Structures are given as structure tokens and as C-alpha cells.
Amino acid sequence: MxxxxxxxxxxxxxxxxxxxxxxxxxxxxxxxxxxxxxxxxxxxxxxxxxxxxxxxxxxxxxxxxxxxxxxxxxxxxxxxxxxxxLKGPKGELHPVQSAMVEHHGSQCGFCTPGFVMATRAFLNQNPKASEEEIRKGLGGNLCRCGTYHGIMQCAMEIAKKGGA
Ligand code: FES
Ligand code: FES
Missing domain, CATH: 3.10.20.30 (Beta-grasp domain)
Structure with a gap:
């Protein structure tokens, strides 16, 4: 089949x-x-x-x-x-990507597409997630550069705006 x-x-x-x-x-x-x-x-x-x-x-x-x-x-x-x-019809960044840029959630960039997709999926499914829930929701993604603070700031901003 x-x-x-x-x-x-x-x-x-x-x-x-x-x-x-x-x-x-x-x-x-x-x-x-x-x-x-x-x-x-x-x-x-x-x-x-x-x-x-x-x-x-x-x-x-x-x-x-x-x-x-x-x-x-x-x-x-x-x-x-x-x-x-993820990009919009005119090639524009998705809001999760823009927030990632704004909050410096990326250094070498290797983990970034994974974090962006995890954030997009998690905050779409759980638009009102708390900080604690977001931490758990993104817990399967690792960043060897340690940009977790920026990544969390990005995710919190998306949650504050009502989800991804
Ligand atoms: S490459 Fe798939 S989880 Fe690490
Ligand atoms: S930005 Fe380098 S691994 Fe996350």
C-alpha cells in the first residue's frame, strides 16, 4: 500500500x-x-x-x-x-521565528528549527500554557549553546499573545 x-x-x-x-x-x-x-x-x-x-x-x-x-x-x-x-504566503517569518530572533534564542542555530517547531506545536495545542508547562513542553529539545533563556522568552511572548 x-x-x-x-x-x-x-x-x-x-x-x-x-x-x-x-x-x-x-x-x-x-x-x-x-x-x-x-x-x-x-x-x-x-x-x-x-x-x-x-x-x-x-x-x-x-x-x-x-x-x-x-x-x-x-x-x-x-x-x-x-x-x-512555517513561512507566510509572502515568505515572512512565522511569529515564533520572529520572537526567536527578537529574544536572541539562537546562537549557532543547530537546535533552532527544532525549538521553533516544538514551540509552534506546543503553543498551538496549549495556547494558554504557563511558564512551567512550557518548560515541560519543550523539555525534549536541547541546546548545546545554552540559549534557553532567549528560547523561553520567545515562548512566553507567544503564549502571552494567545498561542502559536
Ligand atoms: S536527531 Fe532526532 S532527537 Fe536528536
Ligand atoms: S543555538 Fe547552538 S545548539 Fe542551540
């Missing part, structure tokens, strides 16, 4: 990939979408985070998931958004 899902709003149909191909490898090697990064490649660092939307009990659910441990068949019938798909 072909695998079919939405990638940044466009339908993709995959018939020729092994069932164990990860979303991260497919995005980076086949689709040349290199925003999601390969850090640990085992679900620990969040550098590869994408947002996956699915229907659960008839409710739309947005999750930030690690593309390095997602196999392509797991995405059938879902919607995947990568950092490349």
Missing part, C-alpha cells in the same frame, strides 16, 4: 521506500528539506523536530515529534509540517 500524507500542505504519495526509512532521512536526502537537523538520531535531542497533525477521537491534535525515530508508514493519513513550511 502506498503511504500518503501532507507535507507542508502538499499531498505526497510514497511507494518506493523501505518501511524502516525514517522521516528525517527521507526529508533531508530525498526531499532536500534540511531544516530538520540530525543530532543524536535516537530521539533524545529534538534537533529533528517536526509538527505532525492528526485526528484523534475526532479532534485535531498537533504534536512535535522527532523525525529521526518516525518511520514513513507511521505518517499515513497525517499532516507533517517542517520548518520550511
Amino acid at each position: 502506498d503511504i500518503e500524507f501532507l507535507l507542508n500542505g502538499e499531498t505526497v504519495r510514497i511507494a518506493d521506500q523501505p518501511a524502516t526509512r525514517t522521516l528525517l532521512d527521507w526529508l533531508r536526502e530525498t526531499r532536500k528539506l534540511t531544516g530538520a537537523k540530525e543530532g543524536c538520531n535516537e530521539g533524545d535531542c529534538g534537533a529533528c523536530t517536526v509538527m505532525v497533525t492528526s485526528l484523534l477521537d475526532d479532534e485535531v491534535r498537533r504534536q512535535s515529534l522527532n523525525a529521526c525515530i518516525l518511520f514513513l508508514p507511521q505518517l499515513h493519513g497525517k499532516s507533517v509540517r517542517t520548518v520550511e513550511g
